[in-house]
Amino acid sequence: MRWSANPDQLLKTLGPPRASVIIPHFNTPELLVKCLQSVAAQTLDYGWFEIIVVDNGSRLPMRLLEATWPGVRFLIERQPGPGPARNTGVRAARADILAFVDADVRVAPGWLKAGLKAVGRNPLALFGGDVRIDVGDRKQMTDVEAFESVFSFRQKNYINKKHYSVTANLIMTRTVFDRAGPFDGIDKPEDRAFGERAHAMGIRTRYAPRMLAFHPARTNMDDIRRKFGRVAHQAFTQHMERGRPLILWDLRAAAMAVSGLAHAPMMLFSRRVTGIGNRARGLRLLMQLRWQRALDMLDLSRKARAGDQLALVNWNS
Numbered sequence: 001m002r003w004s005a006n007p008d009q010l011l012k013t014l015g016p017p018r019a020s021v022i023i024p025h026f027n028t029p030e031l032l033v034k035c036l037q038s039v040a041a042q043t044l045d046y047g048w049f050e051i052i053v054v055d056n057g058s059r060l061p062m063r064l065l066e067a068t069w070p071g072v073r074f075l076i077e078r079q080p081g082p083g084p085a086r087n088t089g090v091r092a093a094r095a096d097i098l099a100f101v102d103a104d105v106r107v108a109p110g111w112l113k114a115g116l117k118a119v120g121r122n123p124l125a126l127f128g129g130d131v132r133i134d135v136g137d138r139k140q141m142t143d144v145e146a147f148e149s150v151f152s153f154r155q156k157n158y159i160n161k162k163h164y165s166v167t168a169n170l171i172m173t174r175t176v177f178d179r180a181g182p183f184d185g186i187d188k189p190e191d192r193a194f195g196e197r198a199h200a201m202g203i204r205t206r207y208a209p210r211m212l213a214f215h216p217a218r219t220n221m222d223d224i225r226r227k228f229g230r231v232a233h234q235a236f237t238q239h240m241e242r243g244r245p246l247i248l249w250d251l252r253a254a255a256m257a258v259s260g261l262a263h264a265p266m267m268l269f270s271r272r273v274t275g276i277g278n279r280a281r282g283l284r285l286l287m288q289l290r291w292q293r294a295l296d297m298l299d300l301s302r303k304a305r306a307g308d309q310l311a312l313v314n315w316n317s
Helices: 007-014 029-040 063-068 082-092 111-121 143-151 155-162 174-180 190-200 221-241 246-269 276-306
Strands: 019-025 049-055 073-076 097-101 126-134 169-173 205-216
Touching: 019 029, 019 082, 019 111, 029 049, 029 063, 029 111, 049 082, 073 082, 082 190, 097 111, 097 174, 111 126, 111 169, 111 205, 126 143, 126 155, 143 221, 143 246, 143 276, 155 190, 155 205, 169 174, 169 205, 174 190, 190 205, 221 246, 221 276, 246 276
Parallel strands: 019 049, 019 097, 049 073, 126 205
Antiparallel strands: 097 169, 126 169
C-alpha cells in the first residue's frame, strides 16, 4: 500500500499505522519537499504509514507546505535542536515503529519496507541504514563531494565499532525508544548519545544496508567547516561536562592536525570514489579540513581559558 493523503480515513478503516516516519526540519523547505516526495513514494506489502514533520523554528512558516501536503502532520517544537524535534514527533506518533529521517535526506525506493523487515526480525534492536552522498557527476566530483563520499556518514563503522547510527536514517520500536530515549538537546551529539545509552542497556545497534538514503554534499569548504564546527562544539561541551582537563583537548586538536595523513589511504582506495582526479581533490580537502578543525578546536579551549561564552550553533549548519 502507498502512503495516503487521507490518514484519518485509513485510521478508521485499517487501525493504527505500521510505522510513523518522523522528520525534523529547520530552514530547508526545498530539500524537505524532496524528502517528502521520496518518503510518500514508499510502498508497504500491507498496512499503512504516517508522516510527521516537526519544524524547529524556521524563518518561514510551514503554511504553504501544509496546504501542499494535507496528509502530512506538521508540528512545531520551539526548543532548539533536532533531538527535541524528534521527541515531539515521537509523542505524536500513532505507530509502534518509529522511523527517523532528516529533512535534507532523500530515501531510496524500498527504504521503509527494508526498515520494517529489519525491525520485524529483532524488535529490541536499533537499525541504522546506509547513507550515501548525492553527487552531480560521479566522473567529475567536486572536492567536497569526493571528501564526503568517503568520510561522511560512515554508518557501518559507526554501528559496528561505536554502537550508534546517525539519526538521519534510523528505525526502532517504541519500546526501544522508551528505554533509551529521549534524544538529547542541541548541545550534545544526540545520535551518538542515544546509541551509547542503548548499548549500555544491552540494546544493540545493527546495520541495515538495504535501508538506503542519500544526503546532499555541502556546497563548499565553508559549509563543511560549519558542520564540523558544530561537531567540535558538542564534543567540547561533553569534554568539559566530564571534568577533563583542557590540555587533553589540546592534545586531541594536535592529533586532529596530523590525522589526515593516517586517513589518506581511505581516500585513495575507497570504492565510493573513482578516478585519480576525484581522489586527489578529496585528499586535498581532507588535509585542509583536518588542519582547520584542529585550529577550531584550539579556539574553543582558548575561549574556555579566557572565560568566554561559547556561541550556540544551528543544528543544520
